[in-house]
Amino acid sequence: xxxxxxxxxxxxxxxxxxxxxxxxxxxxxxxxxxxxxxxxxxxxxxxxxxxxxxxxxxxxxxxxxxxxxxxxxxxxxxxxxxxxxxxxxxxxxxxxxxxxxxxxxxxxxxxxxxxxxxxxxxxxxxxxxxxxxxxxxxxxxxxxxxxxxxxxxxxxxxxxxxxxxxxxxxxxxxxxxxxxxxxxxxxxxxxxxxxxxxxxxxxxxxxxxxxxxxxxxxxxxxxxxxxxxxxxxxxxxxxxxxxxxxxxxxxxxxxxxxxxxxxxxxxxxxxxxxxxxx
Amino acid sequence: xxxxxxxxxxxxxxxxxxxxxxxxxxxxxxxxxxxxxxxxxxxxxxxxxxxxxxxxxxxxxxxxxxxxxxxxxxxxxxxxxxxxxxxxxxxxxxxxxxxxxxxxxxxxxxxxxxxxxxxxxxxxxxxxxxxxxxxxxxxxxxxxxxxxxxxxxxxxxxxxxxxxxxxxxxxxxxxxxxxxxxxxxxxxxxxxxxxxxxxxxxxxxxxxxxxxxxxxxxxxxxxxxxxxxxxxxxxxxxxxxxxxxxxxxxxxxxxxxxxxxxxxxxxxxxxxxxxxxx
DNA sequence: AGACCTTACGGCCGGCGTAACAATA
DNA sequence: TATTGTTACGCCGGCCGTAAGGTCT
Numbered sequence: 001x002x003x004x005x006x007x008x009x010x011x012x013x014x015x016x017x018x019x020x021x022x023x024x025x026x027x028x029x030x031x032x033x034x035x036x037x038x039x040x041x042x043x044x045x046x047x048x049x050x051x052x053x054x055x056x057x058x059x060x061x062x063x064x065x066x067x068x069x070x071x072x073x074x075x076x077x078x079x080x081x082x083x084x085x086x087x088x089x090x091x092x093x094x095x096x097x098x099x100x101x102x103x104x105x106x107x108x109x110x111x112x113x114x115x116x117x118x119x120x121x122x123x124x125x126x127x128x129x130x131x132x133x134x135x136x137x138x139x140x141x142x143x144x145x146x147x148x149x150x151x152x153x154x155x156x157x158x159x160x161x162x163x164x165x166x167x168x169x170x171x172x173x174x175x176x177x178x179x180x181x182x183x184x185x186x187x188x189x190x191x192x193x194x195x196x197x198x199x200x201x202x203x204x205x206x207x208x209x210x211x212x213x214x215x216x217x218x219x220x221x222x223x224x225x226x227x228x229x230x231x232x233x234x235x236x237x238x239x240x241x242x243x244x245x246x247x248x249x250x251x252x253x254x255x256x257x258x259x260x261x262x263x264x265x266x267x268x269x270x271x272x273x274x275x276x277x278x
Numbered sequence: 279x280x281x282x283x284x285x286x287x288x289x290x291x292x293x294x295x296x297x298x299x300x301x302x303x304x305x306x307x308x309x310x311x312x313x314x315x316x317x318x319x320x321x322x323x324x325x326x327x328x329x330x331x332x333x334x335x336x337x338x339x340x341x342x343x344x345x346x347x348x349x350x351x352x353x354x355x356x357x358x359x360x361x362x363x364x365x366x367x368x369x370x371x372x373x374x375x376x377x378x379x380x381x382x383x384x385x386x387x388x389x390x391x392x393x394x395x396x397x398x399x400x401x402x403x404x405x406x407x408x409x410x411x412x413x414x415x416x417x418x419x420x421x422x423x424x425x426x427x428x429x430x431x432x433x434x435x436x437x438x439x440x441x442x443x444x445x446x447x448x449x450x451x452x453x454x455x456x457x458x459x460x461x462x463x464x465x466x467x468x469x470x471x472x473x474x475x476x477x478x479x480x481x482x483x484x485x486x487x488x489x490x491x492x493x494x495x496x497x498x499x500x501x502x503x504x505x506x507x508x509x510x511x512x513x514x515x516x517x518x519x520x521x522x523x524x525x526x527x528x529x530x531x532x533x534x535x536x537x538x539x540x541x542x543x544x545x546x547x548x549x550x551x552x553x554x555x556x
Numbered sequence: 557a558g559a560c561c562t563t564a565c566g567g568c569c570g571g572c573g574t575a576a577c578a579a580t581a
Numbered sequence: 582t583a584t585t586g587t588t589a590c591g592c593c594g595g596c597c598g599t600a601a602g603g604t605c606t
Contacts, residue, residue, distance in 0.1 A: 003282050018586090019586065020586085028572080030586075031572085031588080032572055032573070034587060046361060048361075064364050068360055080280070083326075086338070090339075297560075307599080329561085331560090332605050334561065559605085560605080561602105562601105563602080565601100567597085569594105571593095572591105572593085573592085575589085578586085581582100581583090581584085
């Protein structure tokens with residue numbers, strides 16, 4: 001029977017033009033390749049080459065065969081990739097979240113409940129999350145609102161509320177609560193990786209400038225060494241503590257408090273059931 | 279590397295359900311198949327089977343792999359078929375003709391001029407011939423008129439004229455020529471395999487009944503043992519002689535005399551050039 | 557007992573590299 | 582002389598079949 005290694009050799013000959021060069025590239029001796037091509041030719045049952053005394057080249061059959069061969073090889077590679085990718089996916093729980101904080105506990109839970117699975121996670125906007133859930137890019141997504149798609153199932157999985165972290169000398173430092181509108185115009189430090197929260201300040205405080213920090217370290221250093229206000233949340237305080245030398249004032253806008261929902265496809269529920277039984 | 283024979287084995291296992299049966303079908307021992315599948319699995323790098331103590335079955339990876347494998351095998355088979363068909367086509371001159379008589383000499387010429395080629399030929403109506411020439415089903419066609427397609431090239435290649443073959447006692451036996459209309463209403467013997475000629479008598483002599491003979495032998499026997507008139511042509515006379523005991527009267531209608539044209543695609547001309555240099 | 561899968565063992569075929577030869581540029 | 586393709590020869594790895602062992606119905 002014709003075998004893939006022969007097709008590999010055939011396409012190598014097409015690429016390199018001579019048996020010698022092809023044999024080099026294939027890490028084999030040139031006589032071996034000669035014999036292998038003779039055998040292939042006899043298995044096709046039709047001539048594939050034009051032979052001069054010291055020159056071998058494709059005839060039209062051979063050119064056609066080499067094209068076909070490439071397609072067969074591509075498909076074989078495609079098979080390997082496909083099966084390996086499928087296997088990897090079946091050992092991976094992919095979680096997408098609208099914000100980093102609720103992701104942390106969900107990833108922890110998933111790792112504990114499914115110790116043999118690889119947990120992959122990322123933050124995205126809500127629309128791509130929902131798209132990704134439908135296309136099975138994610139098995140689980142975390143949204144800041146109840147999804148209304150009938151093919152989804154979900155549980156409430158926590159909440160997060162924003163606070164202003166003000167320097168003690170700030171004019172609003174003694175308030176019990178603040179609307180963002182009241183802070184509009186004040187420049188603030190802002191940590192970049194906050195998911196869907198990112199759009200809220202810019203929307204509600206159009207006159208403020210936000211000093212966006214991509215590095216967590218830079219963000220925390222600047223809190224310590226400046227008197228700029230910034231945002232924190234109950235979850236971030238729970239995780240990292242209160243920033244030193246800041247007064248914590250609740251943000252009163254209703255948009256500043258959300259309930260998170262852990263969502264999956266009904267179809268996929270069995271695979272991640274344990275996460276819904278907490 | 280993964281090889282086709284392993285994929286063949288994989289799909290056999292899918293078809294037959296157990297290694298034993300698959301091994302039988304593949305004419306190999308069952309331990310051999312066990313080992314081969316183990317090797318395949320290790321080459322995929324992911325588990326393909328669920329193993330009980332005395333039962334082997336696909337897991338989801340394996341099912342997917344078997345589907346992919348079938349596609350690879352199909353494509354490999356497709357490659358073989360494609361190349362072999364291409365090779366055969368390149369050694370074949372396929373000739374289509376509107377009538378059998380001009381085909382004979384053309385096929386003879388082709389066989390002489392291209393002794394290494396296989397000559398295949400058939401009779402069809404003019405429209406399918408032209409279609410077939412365009413789609414390269416034929417390299418050459420023979421038409422009873424000049425083609426007007428710009429992509430065709432052609433030469434005149436003979437002519438054929440019809441005659442009535444009447445019994446000597448026929449009322450028209452002494453005529454120098456006859457129009458078909460004059461014979462309308464008389465029953466006639468008709469040989470079936472006459473190509474485009476077939477439609478002419480029925481069209482011009484609607485009141486006649488034609489006793490169509492599919493067998494050449496039956497046709498000739500009936501000429502000898504009856505007094506029914508029939509058609510012959512100059513070419514048929516040249517080939518088979520005049521029918522015994524018949525008077526040959528020219529058919530005067532203009533449709534009863536045609537000039538034949540040998541036609542090929544301009545593109546394909548080099549392949550059949552010699553036939554156009556006669 | 558029969559069907560099935562796996563492991564162990566030894567034979568052998570076929571693909572491999574080396575060497576030698578022939579032709580070409 | 583350097584490069585290329587083909588043929589001859591002998592080695593050896595890997596695939597094969599047989600045999601044996603274990604499990605399940």
